Amino acid sequence: MSELNNLLNQIKQDKDTNLLPENLKEGVTVLGIQGTIKNNGELVYTPTKTQQVIPAGYTSGGYISPVTNTIDSNIQAENIKKDVEILNVIGTLESLDTSDANAQPINIRNGKTAYVNGQKLTGTLPVLTYPVNPDNPSDFNYQFIEASSASRVKRDNTYYILGAYQVAAENQPDSWMFEGNRKMKLGIAQSKVASAISLTANKIKKGENVLGIIGTYEPNLQSKSITKTSNGTLNITPDTGYDGLNNVQVIVNVPQESQGFSPDWTELGYNETPQGLIDQFNISKSILENWNPRKTDLTNEFYSNYQDVIFCPLIDTSNATTMQNMFLQCSIVELPKLNTSNVTNFDSFCKESESLSKVNQIDISKATSLYSMFEGCSSLTSFPDGLRGTDVVNAGYMFTQCFKLSDESLNNILKMCTTFTSPDYNAANKTLKYIGISHTKYYPQSRIESLPNYQDFIDAGWTTGY
Numbered sequence: 001m002s003e004l005n006n007l008l009n010q011i012k013q014d015k016d017t018n019l020l021p022e023n024l025k026e027g028v029t030v031l032g033i034q035g036t037i038k039n040n041g042e043l044v045y046t047p048t049k050t051q052q053v054i055p056a057g058y059t060s061g062g063y064i065s066p067v068t069n070t071i072d073s074n075i076q077a078e079n080i081k082k083d084v085e086i087l088n089v090i091g092t093l094e095s096l097d098t099s100d101a102n103a104q105p106i107n108i109r110n111g112k113t114a115y116v117n118g119q120k121l122t123g124t125l126p127v128l129t130y131p132v133n134p135d136n137p138s139d140f141n142y143q144f145i146e147a148s149s150a151s152r153v154k155r156d157n158t159y160y161i162l163g164a165y166q167v168a169a170e171n172q173p174d175s176w177m178f179e180g181n182r183k184m185k186l187g188i189a190q191s192k193v194a195s196a197i198s199l200t201a202n203k204i205k206k207g208e209n210v211l212g213i214i215g216t217y218e219p220n221l222q223s224k225s226i227t228k229t230s231n232g233t234l235n236i237t238p239d240t241g242y243d244g245l246n247n248v249q250v251i252v253n254v255p256q257e258s259q260g261f262s263p264d265w266t267e268l269g270y271n272e273t274p275q276g277l278i279d280q281f282n283i284s285k286s287i288l289e290n291w292n293p294r295k296t297d298l299t300n301e302f303y304s305n306y307q308d309v310i311f312c313p314l315i316d317t318s319n320a321t322t323m324q325n326m327f328l329q330c331s332i333v334e335l336p337k338l339n340t341s342n343v344t345n346f347d348s349f350c351k352e353s354e355s356l357s358k359v360n361q362i363d364i365s366k367a368t369s370l371y372s373m374f375e376g377c378s379s380l381t382s383f384p385d386g387l388r389g390t391d392v393v394n395a396g397y398m399f400t401q402c403f404k405l406s407d408e409s410l411n412n413i414l415k416m417c418t419t420f421t422s423p424d425y426n427a428a429n430k431t432l433k434y435i436g437i438s439h440t441k442y443y444p445q446s447r448i449e450s451l452p453n454y455q456d457f458i459d460a461g462w463t464t465g466y
Contacts, residue, residue, distance in 0.1 A: 025058065047071055221246035280310050288313040296321045303328040310355070312336050321345070327353050334358045344368050344391075352376035364389045368422075375400040375436060383409035388419040395420065396429065400436030407451060410443070414453040418460040431465025440466060 024035025038057030045052060046065045049072060069075040069087045080091025101116040108114050108123025115121070190211040193199075204215025222242035238245050265273055287306055293316035302309060303325050310331050317323075318339040327335070327350040335356060340346075340363045350356055351372050357379045364370065368391050374380055375397050381404045389395075399405070399413070417435070437443050448454060448464055 219243040283309050284311050284313045288315060291315045293317075294319055298322060298326050299324045300328065301326050302330050302332075307331065314338075318342070323349050325349070325351070327356075329353060331355050335360055335362070337361055340364070340367075342366060346373045347371045348375070349373045350377055354378050356380055358382040359384060362387065364392065366391060368393050370395040370398050372397045372400070374398060374402055377402050378404070380404060381406050381409065383412050385412040385415065387412070387416040389416065390419055390421050392420045393422050393424040393426075394429075395435045398435045400438075402436065403439060403442045405437075405443075407447070410437070410448070411451040411453050413437070414448075414451055414457040414462075417462050418453075418456055427461060430460075430462045432462070433465030438465065 021036040025037045026035050026039055028035040040055055040057045040059045043059045043062035047067045069089045075089055077089055077092045080086055082091050082094050084091045098115050099117050103116050105121050105124040109125050110123050112123045194211040194213055201213050201216040204210050206215050206218050208215040220243045222238045222245055296319050298320050299322055307330050310333050312332055314336055321342050322345045323343050324345050324347045328348055329352045332353055333355050337360045344366050346367055347369050356377045361384050364387050367389055371394050380402045445466055
Protein backbone atom coordinates (compact mmCIF):
# COMPACT_ATOMS: atom_id res chain seq x y z
CA MET A 1 0.00 0.00 0.00
CA SER A 2 2.84 2.30 0.74
CA GLU A 3 4.26 1.63 -2.68
CA LEU A 4 0.96 2.70 -4.27
CA ASN A 5 0.91 5.94 -2.31
CA ASN A 6 4.49 6.62 -3.28
CA LEU A 7 3.54 6.09 -6.95
CA LEU A 8 0.63 8.54 -6.66
CA ASN A 9 2.80 11.14 -5.00
CA GLN A 10 5.35 10.70 -7.76
CA ILE A 11 2.58 11.22 -10.41
CA LYS A 12 1.43 14.41 -8.65
CA GLN A 13 4.98 15.70 -8.68
CA ASP A 14 5.40 14.82 -12.36
CA LYS A 15 1.87 15.92 -13.43
CA ASP A 16 1.11 18.05 -16.53
CA THR A 17 1.55 21.75 -15.75
CA ASN A 18 -1.91 22.37 -17.29
CA LEU A 19 -3.58 20.18 -14.73
CA LEU A 20 -5.02 23.14 -12.83
CA PRO A 21 -8.42 23.81 -11.18
CA GLU A 22 -9.27 26.53 -13.72
CA ASN A 23 -8.81 23.98 -16.50
CA LEU A 24 -11.15 21.39 -15.00
CA LYS A 25 -14.97 21.42 -15.04
CA GLU A 26 -16.60 22.27 -11.78
CA GLY A 27 -17.46 19.11 -9.82
CA VAL A 28 -14.64 17.04 -11.37
CA THR A 29 -11.52 16.01 -9.34
CA VAL A 30 -8.39 14.72 -11.06
CA LEU A 31 -5.52 13.51 -8.96
CA GLY A 32 -6.96 15.41 -6.09
CA ILE A 33 -7.37 18.62 -8.03
CA GLN A 34 -10.98 19.93 -8.06
CA GLY A 35 -12.17 21.78 -11.22
CA THR A 36 -13.58 25.32 -11.01
CA ILE A 37 -14.87 25.92 -14.59
CA LYS A 38 -18.54 26.86 -14.04
CA ASN A 39 -21.20 24.89 -15.88
CA ASN A 40 -23.64 27.49 -17.33
CA GLY A 41 -25.92 24.95 -18.91
CA GLU A 42 -27.90 26.11 -21.99
CA LEU A 43 -27.63 29.86 -22.71
CA VAL A 44 -30.42 31.73 -24.58
CA TYR A 45 -30.08 35.45 -25.43
CA THR A 46 -32.69 37.87 -26.72
CA PRO A 47 -31.16 40.86 -28.54
CA THR A 48 -31.46 44.21 -26.79
CA LYS A 49 -30.16 47.72 -27.41
CA THR A 50 -27.62 47.33 -24.52
CA GLN A 51 -24.55 45.07 -24.05
CA GLN A 52 -25.20 41.66 -22.48
CA VAL A 53 -22.39 39.88 -20.55
CA ILE A 54 -21.64 36.21 -21.29
CA PRO A 55 -20.63 34.56 -17.96
CA ALA A 56 -17.30 32.71 -17.63
CA GLY A 57 -17.49 28.98 -17.81
CA TYR A 58 -18.75 26.55 -20.30
CA THR A 59 -22.16 25.85 -21.82
CA SER A 60 -24.01 22.88 -23.12
CA GLY A 61 -25.20 24.98 -26.05
CA GLY A 62 -27.86 27.65 -26.60
CA TYR A 63 -28.94 30.23 -29.12
CA ILE A 64 -29.53 33.92 -29.79
CA SER A 65 -33.16 34.77 -30.66
CA PRO A 66 -33.83 36.53 -34.00
CA VAL A 67 -33.84 40.32 -33.95
CA THR A 68 -37.45 41.62 -34.23
CA ASN A 69 -39.13 45.05 -34.14
CA THR A 70 -39.74 44.57 -30.42
CA ILE A 71 -36.11 45.51 -29.87
CA ASP A 72 -37.21 49.16 -30.15
CA SER A 73 -40.73 50.61 -29.71
CA ASN A 74 -39.96 53.21 -32.40
CA ILE A 75 -39.75 50.58 -35.12
CA GLN A 76 -43.26 51.31 -36.38
CA ALA A 77 -44.62 51.50 -39.94
CA GLU A 78 -45.44 55.19 -39.57
CA ASN A 79 -41.80 55.96 -38.67
CA ILE A 80 -40.26 54.16 -41.66
CA LYS A 81 -40.09 55.50 -45.22
CA LYS A 82 -42.83 54.07 -47.38
CA ASP A 83 -42.13 50.60 -48.85
CA VAL A 84 -38.84 50.25 -46.90
CA GLU A 85 -38.75 47.09 -44.76
CA ILE A 86 -36.94 47.01 -41.40
CA LEU A 87 -37.18 43.88 -39.25
CA ASN A 88 -40.31 42.72 -41.09
CA VAL A 89 -42.02 46.12 -40.67
CA ILE A 90 -42.88 47.82 -43.99
CA GLY A 91 -42.86 51.60 -43.79
CA THR A 92 -45.80 53.84 -44.63
CA LEU A 93 -44.22 57.27 -44.03
CA GLU A 94 -44.59 59.53 -47.07
CA SER A 95 -42.44 62.61 -46.91
CA LEU A 96 -43.21 65.74 -48.93
CA ASP A 97 -40.98 66.14 -51.96
CA THR A 98 -39.72 69.72 -51.91
CA SER A 99 -37.03 69.26 -54.54
CA ASP A 100 -38.79 71.48 -57.09
CA ALA A 101 -39.31 74.41 -54.68
CA ASN A 102 -37.36 77.57 -55.55
CA ALA A 103 -38.18 80.08 -52.80
CA GLN A 104 -35.36 82.10 -51.28
CA PRO A 105 -35.20 83.63 -47.79
CA ILE A 106 -36.13 87.03 -49.25
CA ASN A 107 -39.38 85.48 -50.53
CA ILE A 108 -40.43 84.35 -47.04
CA ARG A 109 -41.73 86.66 -44.33
CA ASN A 110 -39.06 87.73 -41.88
CA GLY A 111 -38.77 85.31 -38.95
CA LYS A 112 -40.95 82.62 -40.56
CA THR A 113 -39.49 79.28 -41.69
CA ALA A 114 -40.13 76.96 -44.59
CA TYR A 115 -38.58 73.88 -46.15
CA VAL A 116 -37.23 74.16 -49.68
CA ASN A 117 -35.43 71.32 -51.47
CA GLY A 118 -34.93 69.51 -48.16
CA GLN A 119 -33.46 72.52 -46.40
CA LYS A 120 -35.00 74.66 -43.70
CA LEU A 121 -35.01 78.35 -44.65
CA THR A 122 -35.65 81.33 -42.37
CA GLY A 123 -37.36 84.24 -44.09
CA THR A 124 -35.79 87.68 -44.40
CA LEU A 125 -38.60 89.54 -46.22
CA PRO A 126 -39.16 92.78 -44.26
CA VAL A 127 -42.60 93.60 -42.89
CA LEU A 128 -43.84 97.18 -42.98
CA THR A 129 -45.78 98.13 -39.86
CA TYR A 130 -47.21 101.50 -38.94
CA PRO A 131 -50.25 102.74 -36.98
CA VAL A 132 -53.14 102.62 -39.43
CA ASN A 133 -56.70 101.56 -38.76
CA PRO A 134 -57.88 100.03 -42.09
CA ASP A 135 -61.52 100.43 -41.02
CA ASN A 136 -61.19 104.20 -40.56
CA PRO A 137 -61.23 106.03 -43.92
CA SER A 138 -60.01 109.21 -42.22
CA ASP A 139 -56.62 107.56 -41.79
CA PHE A 140 -56.04 107.69 -45.54
CA ASN A 141 -55.43 110.43 -48.08
CA TYR A 142 -57.39 109.60 -51.24
CA GLN A 143 -55.98 112.28 -53.56
CA PHE A 144 -54.21 111.40 -56.79
CA ILE A 145 -50.55 112.37 -57.12
CA GLU A 146 -48.72 113.49 -60.24
CA ALA A 147 -46.45 110.67 -61.46
CA SER A 148 -43.45 112.02 -63.31
CA SER A 149 -41.04 109.17 -62.62
CA ALA A 150 -40.75 105.90 -60.76
CA SER A 151 -40.82 106.91 -57.11
CA ARG A 152 -42.84 106.47 -53.95
CA VAL A 153 -43.96 108.57 -51.03
CA LYS A 154 -45.88 108.11 -47.81
CA ARG A 155 -48.77 110.43 -47.01
CA ASP A 156 -51.16 110.10 -44.12
CA ASN A 157 -50.01 106.54 -43.44
CA THR A 158 -50.68 105.48 -47.03
CA TYR A 159 -47.89 104.42 -49.37
CA TYR A 160 -48.35 105.82 -52.86
CA ILE A 161 -46.64 104.18 -55.82
CA LEU A 162 -45.89 106.79 -58.45
CA GLY A 163 -45.37 105.77 -62.04
CA ALA A 164 -46.09 102.13 -61.14
CA TYR A 165 -42.68 101.01 -62.37
CA GLN A 166 -41.67 99.28 -59.16
CA VAL A 167 -43.22 98.37 -55.83
CA ALA A 168 -41.13 99.66 -52.95
CA ALA A 169 -41.69 101.70 -49.82
CA GLU A 170 -39.80 104.78 -48.81
CA ASN A 171 -36.58 103.99 -46.90
CA GLN A 172 -37.25 100.25 -47.23
CA PRO A 173 -35.55 97.39 -49.19
CA ASP A 174 -36.63 96.73 -52.76
CA SER A 175 -38.71 93.75 -51.56
CA TRP A 176 -41.16 93.98 -48.66
CA MET A 177 -44.69 93.15 -47.56
CA PHE A 178 -47.47 94.91 -45.66
CA GLU A 179 -48.54 93.80 -42.21
CA GLY A 180 -52.30 93.03 -42.12
CA ASN A 181 -54.78 95.11 -44.13
CA ARG A 182 -53.09 98.09 -45.72
CA LYS A 183 -54.10 100.44 -48.51
CA MET A 184 -51.92 101.58 -51.38
CA LYS A 185 -52.76 104.24 -53.92
CA LEU A 186 -51.56 104.39 -57.51
CA GLY A 187 -51.18 108.01 -58.49
CA ILE A 188 -51.32 109.11 -62.12
CA ALA A 189 -52.26 112.45 -63.63
CA GLN A 190 -55.69 112.80 -65.26
CA SER A 191 -54.02 114.29 -68.33
CA LYS A 192 -51.94 111.16 -68.78
CA VAL A 193 -55.07 108.97 -68.62
CA ALA A 194 -56.89 111.19 -71.12
CA SER A 195 -53.91 111.06 -73.46
CA ALA A 196 -53.65 107.30 -73.19
CA ILE A 197 -57.28 106.83 -74.28
CA SER A 198 -57.23 109.67 -76.86
CA LEU A 199 -59.89 111.62 -74.99
CA THR A 200 -60.49 115.13 -76.37
CA ALA A 201 -63.07 117.87 -75.75
CA ASN A 202 -64.96 117.19 -79.00
CA LYS A 203 -65.75 113.68 -77.77
CA ILE A 204 -67.37 114.87 -74.54
CA LYS A 205 -70.86 116.37 -74.20
CA LYS A 206 -70.68 120.12 -73.97
CA GLY A 207 -70.19 121.36 -70.43
CA GLU A 208 -69.30 117.95 -68.96
CA ASN A 209 -65.96 117.51 -67.22
CA VAL A 210 -64.21 114.20 -67.80
CA LEU A 211 -60.65 113.78 -66.46
CA GLY A 212 -60.23 117.51 -66.36
CA ILE A 213 -61.37 118.08 -69.97
CA ILE A 214 -64.48 120.23 -70.53
CA GLY A 215 -66.58 118.85 -73.35
CA THR A 216 -67.54 120.84 -76.45
CA TYR A 217 -69.56 118.21 -78.36
CA GLU A 218 -73.12 119.22 -79.29
CA PRO A 219 -74.84 116.34 -81.12
CA ASN A 220 -77.32 116.87 -83.94
CA LEU A 221 -80.19 114.66 -82.76
CA GLN A 222 -83.23 113.45 -84.70
CA SER A 223 -86.75 112.50 -83.67
CA LYS A 224 -88.29 109.54 -85.54
CA SER A 225 -91.67 107.84 -85.75
CA ILE A 226 -91.87 104.31 -87.21
CA THR A 227 -94.82 101.99 -87.77
CA LYS A 228 -94.13 98.27 -87.34
CA THR A 229 -96.39 95.97 -89.37
CA SER A 230 -94.62 92.60 -89.14
CA ASN A 231 -92.86 90.39 -86.66
CA GLY A 232 -89.09 90.45 -86.43
CA THR A 233 -86.25 92.68 -85.34
CA LEU A 234 -86.64 96.43 -85.72
CA ASN A 235 -83.41 98.39 -86.10
CA ILE A 236 -83.78 102.13 -85.59
CA THR A 237 -80.87 104.34 -86.63
CA PRO A 238 -80.62 108.09 -87.29
CA ASP A 239 -80.86 109.33 -90.86
CA THR A 240 -77.87 110.74 -92.73
CA GLY A 241 -76.79 114.06 -91.31
CA TYR A 242 -77.82 113.27 -87.73
CA ASP A 243 -75.52 112.19 -84.92
CA GLY A 244 -78.13 110.30 -82.94
CA LEU A 245 -81.74 110.00 -81.78
CA ASN A 246 -83.36 111.92 -78.96
CA ASN A 247 -86.90 110.62 -79.34
CA VAL A 248 -88.24 107.46 -80.99
CA GLN A 249 -91.90 106.57 -81.42
CA VAL A 250 -92.74 103.04 -82.58
CA ILE A 251 -96.33 102.35 -83.64
CA VAL A 252 -97.01 98.59 -83.54
CA ASN A 253 -99.62 97.32 -85.97
CA VAL A 254 -99.01 93.57 -86.18
CA PRO A 255 -102.10 91.42 -86.90
CA GLN A 256 -102.46 88.16 -84.98
CA GLU A 257 -101.88 85.02 -87.00
CA SER A 258 -104.97 83.09 -87.97
CA GLN A 259 -103.82 80.03 -85.98
CA GLY A 260 -103.30 81.97 -82.74
CA PHE A 261 -101.21 84.67 -81.18
CA SER A 262 -97.50 84.64 -82.02
CA PRO A 263 -95.60 86.90 -79.61
CA ASP A 264 -93.02 89.36 -80.88
CA TRP A 265 -90.07 88.77 -78.55
CA THR A 266 -88.29 91.88 -79.81
CA GLU A 267 -90.70 93.85 -77.65
CA LEU A 268 -88.94 92.31 -74.63
CA GLY A 269 -85.46 92.88 -75.99
CA TYR A 270 -84.97 89.45 -77.57
CA ASN A 271 -84.04 88.94 -81.21
CA GLU A 272 -85.85 85.59 -81.20
CA THR A 273 -87.73 83.22 -78.93
CA PRO A 274 -85.64 82.75 -75.74
CA GLN A 275 -83.81 79.43 -75.63
CA GLY A 276 -85.17 78.67 -72.18
CA LEU A 277 -88.73 78.69 -73.51
CA ILE A 278 -87.72 76.52 -76.44
CA ASP A 279 -86.12 74.04 -74.03
CA GLN A 280 -89.26 73.95 -71.88
CA PHE A 281 -91.42 73.46 -74.97
CA ASN A 282 -89.24 70.50 -76.00
CA ILE A 283 -89.47 68.97 -72.51
CA SER A 284 -93.26 69.25 -72.51
CA LYS A 285 -93.40 67.90 -76.05
CA SER A 286 -91.26 64.93 -75.04
CA ILE A 287 -93.56 64.20 -72.10
CA LEU A 288 -96.61 64.23 -74.34
CA GLU A 289 -95.01 62.11 -77.09
CA ASN A 290 -93.84 59.43 -74.64
CA TRP A 291 -96.89 59.40 -72.39
CA ASN A 292 -98.68 56.10 -71.71
CA PRO A 293 -102.36 56.89 -71.03
CA ARG A 294 -103.00 53.31 -69.82
CA LYS A 295 -100.60 53.65 -66.92
CA THR A 296 -102.27 53.45 -63.50
CA ASP A 297 -99.35 53.98 -61.12
CA LEU A 298 -97.76 57.40 -61.63
CA THR A 299 -95.60 57.28 -58.48
CA ASN A 300 -92.45 59.44 -58.94
CA GLU A 301 -93.39 59.94 -62.61
CA PHE A 302 -92.07 63.50 -62.98
CA TYR A 303 -89.78 63.38 -59.94
CA SER A 304 -87.73 60.65 -61.60
CA ASN A 305 -87.87 61.80 -65.22
CA TYR A 306 -88.85 65.45 -65.65
CA GLN A 307 -87.92 67.43 -62.51
CA ASP A 308 -87.03 70.48 -64.64
CA VAL A 309 -90.46 70.73 -66.25
CA ILE A 310 -92.13 74.13 -65.78
CA PHE A 311 -95.18 73.70 -68.03
CA CYS A 312 -96.82 70.29 -67.80
CA PRO A 313 -98.73 69.34 -70.98
CA LEU A 314 -102.34 68.19 -70.84
CA ILE A 315 -101.61 64.47 -70.49
CA ASP A 316 -104.27 61.76 -70.25
CA THR A 317 -104.33 60.51 -66.63
CA SER A 318 -107.85 59.08 -66.65
CA ASN A 319 -106.62 55.57 -65.72
CA ALA A 320 -104.33 56.68 -62.92
CA THR A 321 -105.07 55.44 -59.40
CA THR A 322 -101.86 56.49 -57.63
CA MET A 323 -100.05 59.82 -57.97
CA GLN A 324 -97.75 59.56 -54.96
CA ASN A 325 -94.66 61.83 -55.36
CA MET A 326 -95.73 62.49 -58.96
CA PHE A 327 -94.45 66.11 -59.01
CA LEU A 328 -92.14 65.85 -55.97
CA GLN A 329 -89.47 68.61 -56.03
CA CYS A 330 -90.35 69.65 -59.57
CA SER A 331 -90.03 73.12 -61.13
CA ILE A 332 -93.67 73.20 -62.25
CA VAL A 333 -95.30 76.64 -61.92
CA GLU A 334 -98.97 75.80 -62.49
CA LEU A 335 -100.72 72.47 -62.04
CA PRO A 336 -102.82 71.80 -65.18
CA LYS A 337 -106.32 70.36 -65.17
CA LEU A 338 -105.51 66.65 -64.91
CA ASN A 339 -108.12 63.88 -64.86
CA THR A 340 -107.74 62.48 -61.33
CA SER A 341 -111.21 60.99 -60.99
CA ASN A 342 -109.81 57.50 -60.17
CA VAL A 343 -106.88 58.51 -57.97
CA THR A 344 -106.93 57.27 -54.37
CA ASN A 345 -103.38 58.15 -53.26
CA PHE A 346 -102.06 61.74 -53.50
CA ASP A 347 -99.30 61.40 -50.85
CA SER A 348 -96.54 64.02 -51.43
CA PHE A 349 -98.14 64.73 -54.81
CA CYS A 350 -96.42 68.12 -55.31
CA LYS A 351 -94.29 68.16 -52.17
CA GLU A 352 -91.43 70.71 -52.15
CA SER A 353 -92.29 72.01 -55.64
CA GLU A 354 -91.27 75.49 -54.55
CA SER A 355 -92.23 77.25 -57.82
CA LEU A 356 -95.83 75.98 -57.86
CA SER A 357 -98.13 78.97 -57.46
CA LYS A 358 -101.49 77.78 -58.76
CA VAL A 359 -103.53 74.58 -58.57
CA ASN A 360 -106.31 74.26 -61.11
CA GLN A 361 -109.43 72.14 -60.57
CA ILE A 362 -108.53 68.69 -59.24
CA ASP A 363 -110.79 65.74 -58.44
CA ILE A 364 -110.25 64.11 -55.01
CA SER A 365 -113.61 62.33 -54.90
CA LYS A 366 -112.00 58.86 -54.62
CA ALA A 367 -108.93 59.92 -52.67
CA THR A 368 -108.26 58.31 -49.30
CA SER A 369 -104.90 59.95 -48.53
CA LEU A 370 -103.75 63.51 -49.16
CA TYR A 371 -100.74 63.26 -46.83
CA SER A 372 -98.15 66.05 -47.50
CA MET A 373 -99.84 66.68 -50.84
CA PHE A 374 -98.60 70.28 -51.17
CA GLU A 375 -96.10 70.41 -48.28
CA GLY A 376 -93.25 72.82 -48.94
CA CYS A 377 -94.95 74.56 -51.90
CA SER A 378 -93.79 77.90 -50.58
CA SER A 379 -95.04 79.88 -53.64
CA LEU A 380 -98.56 78.45 -53.64
CA THR A 381 -101.15 81.23 -53.57
CA SER A 382 -104.14 79.86 -55.50
CA PHE A 383 -106.15 76.77 -54.50
CA PRO A 384 -109.46 75.96 -56.26
CA ASP A 385 -113.00 75.73 -54.94
CA GLY A 386 -115.28 72.71 -55.14
CA LEU A 387 -113.00 69.90 -53.93
CA ARG A 388 -114.89 67.09 -52.18
CA GLY A 389 -113.07 64.31 -50.33
CA THR A 390 -115.71 62.14 -48.72
CA ASP A 391 -113.36 59.12 -48.64
CA VAL A 392 -110.33 60.97 -47.26
CA VAL A 393 -108.95 59.50 -44.03
CA ASN A 394 -105.57 61.26 -43.90
CA ALA A 395 -104.80 64.87 -44.84
CA GLY A 396 -101.88 65.38 -42.47
CA TYR A 397 -99.36 68.14 -43.39
CA MET A 398 -101.21 68.75 -46.65
CA PHE A 399 -100.30 72.48 -46.66
CA THR A 400 -97.27 72.64 -44.34
CA GLN A 401 -94.98 75.60 -45.21
CA CYS A 402 -97.49 77.04 -47.68
CA PHE A 403 -97.29 80.58 -46.31
CA LYS A 404 -98.72 82.56 -49.27
CA LEU A 405 -102.27 81.22 -49.60
CA SER A 406 -104.78 83.94 -50.43
CA ASP A 407 -107.95 84.48 -48.40
CA GLU A 408 -109.97 83.01 -51.25
CA SER A 409 -107.80 79.90 -51.24
CA LEU A 410 -108.03 79.57 -47.45
CA ASN A 411 -111.82 79.84 -47.69
CA ASN A 412 -111.84 77.07 -50.34
CA ILE A 413 -109.72 74.88 -48.05
CA LEU A 414 -112.16 75.36 -45.16
CA LYS A 415 -114.99 74.26 -47.44
CA MET A 416 -112.99 71.22 -48.60
CA CYS A 417 -112.37 70.16 -44.99
CA THR A 418 -116.12 70.02 -44.31
CA THR A 419 -116.40 67.26 -46.96
CA PHE A 420 -113.98 64.93 -45.11
CA THR A 421 -116.85 62.92 -43.70
CA SER A 422 -115.43 59.37 -43.80
CA PRO A 423 -116.09 57.52 -40.52
CA ASP A 424 -112.43 56.43 -40.64
CA TYR A 425 -111.20 60.03 -40.46
CA ASN A 426 -109.83 60.60 -36.94
CA ALA A 427 -111.87 63.38 -35.29
CA ALA A 428 -108.79 64.46 -33.35
CA ASN A 429 -107.17 65.40 -36.66
CA LYS A 430 -109.94 67.78 -37.68
CA THR A 431 -107.79 70.88 -37.20
CA LEU A 432 -106.07 73.31 -39.55
CA LYS A 433 -102.90 72.74 -37.57
CA TYR A 434 -102.95 69.05 -38.48
CA ILE A 435 -103.26 69.72 -42.21
CA GLY A 436 -100.36 72.18 -42.03
CA ILE A 437 -102.04 75.57 -41.72
CA SER A 438 -100.61 76.36 -38.32
CA HIS A 439 -98.29 79.34 -38.55
CA THR A 440 -100.06 82.06 -36.59
CA LYS A 441 -97.88 84.77 -38.15
CA TYR A 442 -99.37 84.10 -41.59
CA TYR A 443 -102.71 82.58 -40.59
CA PRO A 444 -103.78 84.15 -37.27
CA GLN A 445 -107.03 83.08 -35.67
CA SER A 446 -108.64 86.41 -36.56
CA ARG A 447 -107.91 85.92 -40.25
CA ILE A 448 -109.41 82.44 -40.27
CA GLU A 449 -112.51 83.59 -38.40
CA SER A 450 -113.12 86.34 -40.96
CA LEU A 451 -113.53 83.84 -43.83
CA PRO A 452 -117.10 83.21 -45.14
CA ASN A 453 -116.87 79.42 -44.73
CA TYR A 454 -115.54 79.56 -41.17
CA GLN A 455 -118.90 78.88 -39.46
CA ASP A 456 -119.63 75.86 -41.67
CA PHE A 457 -116.09 74.68 -40.89
CA ILE A 458 -116.80 74.90 -37.16
CA ASP A 459 -120.20 73.29 -37.51
CA ALA A 460 -118.57 70.30 -39.24
CA GLY A 461 -116.52 69.64 -36.10
CA TRP A 462 -113.32 71.37 -37.19
CA THR A 463 -111.16 73.89 -35.32
CA THR A 464 -107.96 75.79 -36.05
CA GLY A 465 -106.12 73.78 -33.38
CA TYR A 466 -104.13 76.88 -32.41
